[in-house]
Amino acid sequence: xxxxxxxxxxxxxxxxxxxxxxxxxxxxxxxxxxxxxxxxxxxxxxxxxxxxxxxxxxxxxxxxxxxxxxxxxxxxxxxxxxxxxxxxxxxxxxxxxxxxxxxxxxxxxxxxxxxxxxxxxxxxxxxxxxxxxxxxxxxxxxxxxxxxxxxxxxxxxxxxxxxxxxxxxxxxxxxxxxxxxxxxxxxxxxxxxxxxxxxxxxxxxxxxxxxxxxxxxxxxxxxxxxxxxxxxxxxxxxxxxxxxxxxxxxxxxxxxxxxxxxxxxxxxxxxxxxxxxxxxxxxxxxxxxxxxxxxxxxxxxxxxxxxxxxxxxx
Amino acid sequence: xxxxxxxxxxxxxxxxxxxxxxxxxxxxxxxxxxxxxxxxxxxxxxxxxxxxxxxxxxxxxxxxxxxxxxxxxxxxxxxxxxxxxxxxxxxxxxxxxxxxxxxxxxxxxxxxxxxxxxxxxxxxxxxxxxxxxxxxxxxxxxxxxxxxxxxxxxxxxxxxxxxxxxxxxxxxxxxxxxxxxxxxxxxxxxxxxxxxxxxxxxxxxxxxxxxxxxxxxxxxxxxxxxxxxxxxxxxxxxxxxxxxxxxxxxxxxxxxxxxxxxxxxxxxxxxxxxxxxxxxxxxxxxxxxxxxxxxxxxxxxxxxxxxxxxxxxxxxxxxxxxxxxxxxxxxxxxxxxxxxxxxxxxxxxxxxxxxxxxxxxxxxxxxxxxxxxxxxxxxxxxxxxxxxxxxxxxxxxxxxxxxxxxxxxxxxxxxxxxxxxxxxxxxxxxxxxxxxxxxxxxxxxxxxxxxxxxxxxxxxxxxxxxxxxxxxxxxxxxxxxxxxxxxxxxxxxxxxxxxxxxxxxxxxxxxxxxxxxxxxxxxxxxxxxxxxxxxxxxxxxxxxxxxxxxxxxxxxxxxxxxxxxxxxxxxxxxxxxxxxxxxxxxxxxxxxxxxxxxxxxxxxxxxxxxxxxxxxxxxxxxxxxxxxxxxxxxxxxxxxxxxxxxxxxxxxxxxxxxxxxxxxxxx
Numbered sequence: 001x002x003x004x005x006x007x008x009x010x011x012x013x014x015x016x017x018x019x020x021x022x023x024x025x026x027x028x029x030x031x032x033x034x035x036x037x038x039x040x041x042x043x044x045x046x047x048x049x050x051x052x053x054x055x056x057x058x059x060x061x062x063x064x065x066x067x068x069x070x071x072x073x074x075x076x077x078x079x080x081x082x083x084x085x086x087x088x089x090x091x092x093x094x095x096x097x098x099x100x101x102x103x104x105x106x107x108x109x110x111x112x113x114x115x116x117x118x119x120x121x122x123x124x125x126x127x128x129x130x131x132x133x134x135x136x137x138x139x140x141x142x143x144x145x146x147x148x149x150x151x152x153x154x155x156x157x158x159x160x161x162x163x164x165x166x167x168x169x170x171x172x173x174x175x176x177x178x179x180x181x182x183x184x185x186x187x188x189x190x191x192x193x194x195x196x197x198x199x200x201x202x203x204x205x206x207x208x209x210x211x212x213x214x215x216x217x218x219x220x221x222x223x224x225x226x227x228x229x230x231x232x233x234x235x236x237x238x239x240x241x242x243x244x245x246x247x248x249x250x251x252x253x254x255x256x257x258x259x260x261x262x263x264x265x266x267x268x269x270x271x272x273x274x275x276x277x278x279x280x281x282x283x284x285x286x287x288x289x290x291x292x293x294x295x296x297x298x299x300x301x302x303x304x305x306x307x308x309x310x311x312x313x314x
Numbered sequence: 315x316x317x318x319x320x321x322x323x324x325x326x327x328x329x330x331x332x333x334x335x336x337x338x339x340x341x342x343x344x345x346x347x348x349x350x351x352x353x354x355x356x357x358x359x360x361x362x363x364x365x366x367x368x369x370x371x372x373x374x375x376x377x378x379x380x381x382x383x384x385x386x387x388x389x390x391x392x393x394x395x396x397x398x399x400x401x402x403x404x405x406x407x408x409x410x411x412x413x414x415x416x417x418x419x420x421x422x423x424x425x426x427x428x429x430x431x432x433x434x435x436x437x438x439x440x441x442x443x444x445x446x447x448x449x450x451x452x453x454x455x456x457x458x459x460x461x462x463x464x465x466x467x468x469x470x471x472x473x474x475x476x477x478x479x480x481x482x483x484x485x486x487x488x489x490x491x492x493x494x495x496x497x498x499x500x501x502x503x504x505x506x507x508x509x510x511x512x513x514x515x516x517x518x519x520x521x522x523x524x525x526x527x528x529x530x531x532x533x534x535x536x537x538x539x540x541x542x543x544x545x546x547x548x549x550x551x552x553x554x555x556x557x558x559x560x561x562x563x564x565x566x567x568x569x570x571x572x573x574x575x576x577x578x579x580x581x582x583x584x585x586x587x588x589x590x591x592x593x594x595x596x597x598x599x600x601x602x603x604x605x606x607x608x609x610x611x612x613x614x615x616x617x618x619x620x621x622x623x624x625x626x627x628x629x630x631x632x633x634x635x636x637x638x639x640x641x642x643x644x645x646x647x648x649x650x651x652x653x654x655x656x657x658x659x660x661x662x663x664x665x666x667x668x669x670x671x672x673x674x675x676x677x678x679x680x681x682x683x684x685x686x687x688x689x690x691x692x693x694x695x696x697x698x699x700x701x702x703x704x705x706x707x708x709x710x711x712x713x714x715x716x717x718x719x720x721x722x723x724x725x726x727x728x729x730x731x732x733x734x735x736x737x738x739x740x741x742x743x744x745x746x747x748x749x750x751x752x753x754x755x756x757x758x759x760x761x762x763x764x765x766x767x768x769x770x771x772x773x774x775x776x777x778x779x780x781x782x783x784x785x786x787x788x789x790x791x792x793x794x795x796x797x798x799x800x801x802x803x804x805x806x807x808x809x810x811x812x813x814x815x816x817x818x819x820x821x822x823x824x825x826x827x828x829x830x831x832x833x834x835x836x837x838x839x840x841x842x843x844x845x846x847x848x849x850x851x852x853x854x855x856x857x858x859x860x861x862x863x864x865x866x867x868x869x870x871x872x873x874x875x876x877x878x879x880x881x882x883x884x885x886x887x888x889x890x891x892x893x894x895x896x897x898x899x900x901x902x903x904x905x906x907x908x909x910x911x912x913x914x915x916x917x918x919x920x921x922x923x924x925x926x927x928x929x930x931x932x933x934x935x936x937x938x939x940x941x942x943x944x945x946x947x948x949x950x951x952x953x954x955x956x957x958x959x960x961x962x963x964x965x966x967x968x969x970x971x972x973x974x975x976x977x978x979x980x981x
Binding site: 100104299300 | 591
């Protein structure tokens with residue numbers, strides 16, 4: 001697999017997941033603003049922007065502004081539109097290895113973005129969020145059904161897992177300051193499609209500590225941080241050529257970072273989870289960046305273009 | 315030729331904002347008047363004084379087009395517009411687009427195909443093969459011993475002064491002797507219906523992806539036309555190309571690695587590069603992915619550097635190798651040419667091929683055919699004047715307003731001046747240019763290209779077309795893709811078919827000859843008359859119809875009961891009706907347990923599910939027969955019997971007791 005293509009696939013995975021998660025997060029946010037009469041819209045908006053890493057914004061921050069910044073902003077790869085566009089650009093460069101169906105799905109999604117955005121401006125942002133969720137789900141299905149499980153798929157799935165860890169942790173960060181029995185924890189679960197799974201698992205009312213437990217530690221739910229980390233770890237091991245590591249350590253930097261983060265969660269008690277959460281979530285986000293950088297330097301290394309001397313130096 | 319930027323759109327498309335706009339715009343007039351698609355067409359053909367592909371001089375469809383005419387004639391232009399919209403949408407989603415003013419537009423394909431009969435194609439095929447053989451021989455000669463120059467058939471100064479003659483290519487000996495792995499020979503049809511060669515392309519001919527995609531699109535949009543025509547397929551182009559490329563690999567390599575080298579995603583033909591790489595199953599690389607070390611070419615992969623043996627390069631000579639050509643090139647790879655000279659890698663097409671498709675060299679190709687092959691040309695050239703020759707120059711300058719004047723190394727239709735359509739200023743400028751640089755120009759008689767019906771507005775109008783067949787040379791055989799790219803000049807009266815100048819395209823159908831009786835296409839298949847073995851059908855799940863019936867019956871009985879006397883307890887929940895009813899079967903305690911579990915599981919709100927059911931309500935249910943219990947679930951019979959007490963406990967205390975129930979069951 002060409003390094004350049006591998007890098008594109010990795011980023012297709014990341015960007016598509018980012019678009020999906022951001023649309024989920026925004027959907028929750030907009031919904032929350034609407035249904036919670038005591039919520040201070042401006043501070044909730046600022047908080048969300050801060051959690052998503054979007055710089056300080058002056059002026060009023062209502063949900064309209066938040067949607068503009070995180071949803072429709074062009075050229076910003078952390079907005080939904082920007083992430084889908086970036087994923088499509090990457091797929092254009094990797095058309096030889098992504099299946100035609102995956103490419104067409106992504107391209108058609110991109111083609112319709114503007115139209116859907118206009119529609120959402122008239123009918124409310126949910127239309128847009130729903131569209132993104134539906135299309136990304138379709139894309140995931142096509143990836144699942146039409147890509148061979150070769151290194152190409154591995155890089156794509158690796159990017160997706162890392163981004164999911166990052167996004168789930170941001171999603172938790174955005175809700176963390178809420179009252180433990182607030183309705184927003186239910187919204188959080190709903191936005192991940194995790195509400196039913198949660199209910200079937202716990203069979204009791206939603207509360208903050210269990211939600212955190214479920215989203216961070218659950219061994220079976222595919223959007224939980226643990227699950228995503230475990231998948232990323234497995235993929236990294238496969239990419240590493242199935243090497244079992246040295247006698248004393250694992251040499252691959254990315255594997256080590258993911259493994260540390262996973263074991264950190266795996267053997268954690270649930271009692272202090274809520275108190276430790278802010279720090280834990282920050283650590284998870286920095287792990288993601290670290291792993292991404294390690295994967296880039298190991299697998300996607302490229303040389304800078306040569307500069308040619310047109311004259312023989314004296 | 316590298317002239318496929320596909321940079322211009324169809325008239326109405328350039329105005330609209332997208333497909334929706336286009337449909338509305340073009341559909342509006344149809345509603346009022348549904349015109350015959352061909353109305354007025356023959357009269358318009360007469361006016362163009364060109365050979366029409368469909369109608370003969372008396373306005374009757376030619377034999378090869380008879381079936382197509384019958385199929386199209388009853389259609390309304392609205393039908394065509396709707397199909398066109400569907401097509402554009404499909405192209406856009408598949409990314410088959412070209413960029414105009416920074417906006418992506420679907421590739422303009424006209425829906426009326428261009429047909430070629432078996433005998434017509436046979437001539438074209440032989441003519442193209444002959445031409446490619448001559449050009450191959452010429453290139454081998456020019457970059458080798460140059461005998462043709464010694465013999466004075468082609469003037470030496472003419473070859474040496476060609477901007478595409480590269481001394482760097484001298485002595486590069488391709489392993490199987492092939493330099494034109496892919497060539498595209500542009501043909502036109504003159505006023506008498508004679509096919510003539512307009513130009514040769516043996517550098518980086520492009521457009522074949524549109525042949526493949528046009529066909530794919532047409533089979534979707536016009537399936538019924540394919541039912542009445544036997545069209546020779548074009549989809550196997552990539553496998554022929556891959557075969558030819560592998561055959562060109564350095565001889566000592568057992569399993570050669572082929573790559574396609576593209577300038578990158580912003581190149582106008584990127585779509586084609588990606589399509590070919592995908593269909594061949596090879597890597598699509600950019601210059602920065604390749605590395606030349608000790609004359610060996612490798613590509614950077616996630617598993618380290620991997621060797622490369624054949625490069626199907628879609629980059630012009632000038633940008634291919636900064637070590638030999640333009641030093642500022644970042645799309646090429648330094649050292650490729652030396653690696654090729656060392657025989658470690660094969661470049662396809664060969665470097666320096668441009669000397670053979672120089673438009674001045676074109677005038678000598680009939681001589682080349684006689685010189686190298688000892689044959690007469692099957693496909694004649696268009697009458698051409700060499701401006702470089704003093705006598706001919708004089709004639710050309712006197713008749714500028716009647717001739718077509720072209721720069722010898724131009725592509726994409728750039729710089730072409732069509733005398734009769736040019737203004738006086740344009741002619742004056744041209745005169746100055748031609749006088750200043752006679753080597754740089756040729757002049758040709760204005761051939762009225764043949765016309766073909768093309769959708770324009772609400773009906774079909776005659777538009778001028780050409781044809782570019784593609785030939786693939788694997789060293790032992792030259793294969794010509796049956797079909798090729800028919801380009802069409804979309805503006806009325808225009809002769810310029812280049813897409814960068816407002817050209818579109820048509821799907822080109824080469825009709826297969828009728829088969830003799832009893833002959834089967836495509837070689838041996840299932841022996842005729844053999845017994846057809848009908849396989850067993852797929853497995854089917856358990857039959858639930860009996861269950862449904864009884865559950866519905868149950869509903870009815872409950873309704874009757876309710877009407878007869880008020881049931882005890884609260885309102886019943888319809889959705890767990892069936893389960894609850896079955897649960898009441900007194901003779902089958904295990905069934906109770908099972909159904910309770912089912913209703914708990916499926917609702918997730920067990921507190922309500924069994925609430926206030928009248929004990930006798932399930933009377934008349936045949937015991938145990940209607941419970942729809944999957945066979946596996948009865949395993950718990952011996953393990954636990956849940957009594958009425960447990961159930962009521964669950965009912966009264968709700969959720970928290972679910973866990974206890976589970977535990978009881980597990981014990």
